Amino acid sequence: MHGLWSSGASDKNKAMVEQLQRYGVIKSSKVAEVMETIDRGLFVPQGGSPYFDSPMAIGYNATISAPHMHAACLELLEDHLQPGMRALDVGSGTGYLTACFALMVGPGGRAVGVEHIPELVASSAENIKKSAAAPQLNDGSLSIHIADGREGWPELAPYDCIHVGAAAPQIPEALIEQLKPGGRMVIPVGTIFQELKVVDKKLDGGVSIRDETSVRYVPLTSKDAQLHSN
Numbered sequence: 001m002h003g004l005w006s007s008g009a010s011d012k013n014k015a016m017v018e019q020l021q022r023y024g025v026i027k028s029s030k031v032a033e034v035m036e037t038i039d040r041g042l043f044v045p046q047g048g049s050p051y052f053d054s055p056m057a058i059g060y061n062a063t064i065s066a067p068h069m070h071a072a073c074l075e076l077l078e079d080h081l082q083p084g085m086r087a088l089d090v091g092s093g094t095g096y097l098t099a100c101f102a103l104m105v106g107p108g109g110r111a112v113g114v115e116h117i118p119e120l121v122a123s124s125a126e127n128i129k130k131s132a133a134a135p136q137l138n139d140g141s142l143s144i145h146i147a148d149g150r151e152g153w154p155e156l157a158p159y160d161c162i163h164v165g166a167a168a169p170q171i172p173e174a175l176i177e178q179l180k181p182g183g184r185m186v187i188p189v190g191t192i193f194q195e196l197k198v199v200d201k202k203l204d205g206g207v208s209i210r211d212e213t214s215v216r217y218v219p220l221t222s223k224d225a226q227l228h229s230n
Contacts, residue, residue, distance in 0.1 A: 013051060016067055028075055038132055042130045064096060072213070073186050077161045082160075085161065089113045089163050094120070095128045103133055107141045111142045171187055182202075184199065196213050197209055
C-alpha cells in the first residue's frame, strides 16, 4: 500500500506529519491537522524515537504502531470520525490513536479506548492528560477502560467507527454487533500472514469486507497469553 520508508528520527511531530504527506500516506487535511495537534512524542516510552516511522515496544509484549499505519487507519476512518460520532479503539495501548479519535469526533461525540493491561490504561490516561485531548478526558467524552478488546465495549455501542490495533485470527462477532449500520471497522486479521480488513456495515445490517493491505501486528489475544508470549 504505502511501503515502509525510513527517514531517520525527525525532531518534531510536524516534520513527521509533513513527511507522511510527502510520501502520500496522508492525503486528508483533517488527518494531518489532528496528527499535528496530538504529539506522538507524548505517547512513546522514554528512550524511544517517537517520530521515526516504525512500530515501538511499549512493554507487556505490546507495541505502538508505526506513524504510517496510524495515518492510514485515520484516512480509512475519517468519514466515520465526524463531530458527534462514536469511536471505539480496541487495544488502545498508549492512548495515541484514541486521543486522535477524540479530537475528530469532538466533545459532542465519544471516543472509547479498551485495553486489557491495567498498567497501560493508567499510563495512557497520563499521556492523554499532557496532550491536546486532555479536556475531553476531563469532560468524559474520551474514556479508557480495562477490558478484553475482543468483547468491545457494549456499554456505549453502537459505534460509527471501530479500530482494532492487534491482529485477530478472525473478526470478533461482538465487534461486528457493536458497529452501527453505516459504520466502518478496520481490523488486522490473520496469524502468520495478516491483512488489514475494512469492514463496512450496511444500513440494512449486512456486512461487506475487503482487504486493504498486508500488515504485521501483535496478536489480539487474552491478557495472560499476551503477557506470557515469547
